[in-house]
Amino acid sequence: MVVIGVISAKGGVGKTTVTSNLSSALVKFFGKKVLAVDGNITTPNLGIHFGMLSQENTLNEVLEDKIEVTQAIYIHPSGVHILPASLSATVEYPDVMKLKEKIDEVKDNYDYVIIDGAAGIGREVLATIKASDKILLVSNPDMAAVVSMIKARKIVQILNTYLYGLILNRVEGKKYEMKKERIEELSEVRIIGEIPFDKKIIESISKMVPLVLLDGRARASRVFKKIAAEISQEVFIEKESIWDKIIRFLRLRKI
Ligand SMILES: Nc1ncnc2c1ncn2[C@@H]1O[C@H](COP(=O)(O)OP(=O)(O)OP(=O)(O)O)[C@@H](O)[C@H]1O
Numbered sequence: 001m002v003v004i005g006v007i008s009a010k011g012g013v014g015k016t017t018v019t020s021n022l023s024s025a026l027v028k029f030f031g032k033k034v035l036a037v038d039g040n041i042t043t044p045n046l047g048i049h050f051g052m053l054s055q056e057n058t059l060n061e062v063l064e065d066k067i068e069v070t071q072a073i074y075i076h077p078s079g080v081h082i083l084p085a086s087l088s089a090t091v092e093y094p095d096v097m098k099l100k101e102k103i104d105e106v107k108d109n110y111d112y113v114i115i116d117g118a119a120g121i122g123r124e125v126l127a128t129i130k131a132s133d134k135i136l137l138v139s140n141p142d143m144a145a146v147v148s149m150i151k152a153r154k155i156v157q158i159l160n161t162y163l164y165g166l167i168l169n170r171v172e173g174k175k176y177e178m179k180k181e182r183i184e185e186l187s188e189v190r191i192i193g194e195i196p197f198d199k200k201i202i203e204s205i206s207k208m209v210p211l212v213l214l215d216g217r218a219r220a221s222r223v224f225k226k227i228a229a230e231i232s233q234e235v236f237i238e239k240e241s242i243w244d245k246i247i248r249f250l251r252l253r254k255i
């Protein structure tokens, strides 16, 4: 059983996309038992990525001690278990620091609990880090995202939590993007996967189904499968597609 927190400091870089697809990949490809938790408690959207829009029981009621954690866990048709936060607006700030205590109550039922962190480095993010055994950082290959991610990394270090690595998301391979080596050098964090910019991800979010579940062979899905394999230490041998074979053949001919 491992609790993994997904954080970035900068908003919109892909934390929820990583959480929903990585959870789905661990279940779909490796048969793991996974609970995905919305740690973005005040502005949640993990449930939306899984097509859940109107849940009566949520993490918010759990944190208020109104219901048991198990009462707010839903089983998605894919097999991923989801603990969503409330989409209703309220001015009362939830007791986010109870997150660890609540997750600890159910974590033994799972191989992995993956917490989708909030943006910034406020109390919700601290609660996510405190509830986690390991942290996955997410960044885009640009200076603003990288500088924020380094800030998040420092907080993780101060809190003495194990840093698993960095997922670079929305990688297009354009000239103006920061290079992988430069990002690793600046942040001193190992990049464990590079998710390409993939329009299919945007489409899958609009369909409210993680891309890994919609199309397991899409480029981005294959990277999520590799990351899931590394995390669960399963051997991953990718079957070569016909296009991969043609590209390899053309490359060989150039030499
Ligand atoms: N690999 C990708 N390729 C193309 N678009 C992407 C990719 N990853 C994410 N996106 C787009 O970026 C948007 C933001 O992603 P996401 O919601 O996962 O970020 P976030 O870090 O969770 O944001 P927040 O900080 O608001 O919680 C998505 O709605 C999607 O449109």
Ligand SMILES: [Mg+2]
Residues within 6 Å of the ligand: 015, 016, 017, 040, 045, 116, 117
């Ligand atoms: Mg998010």
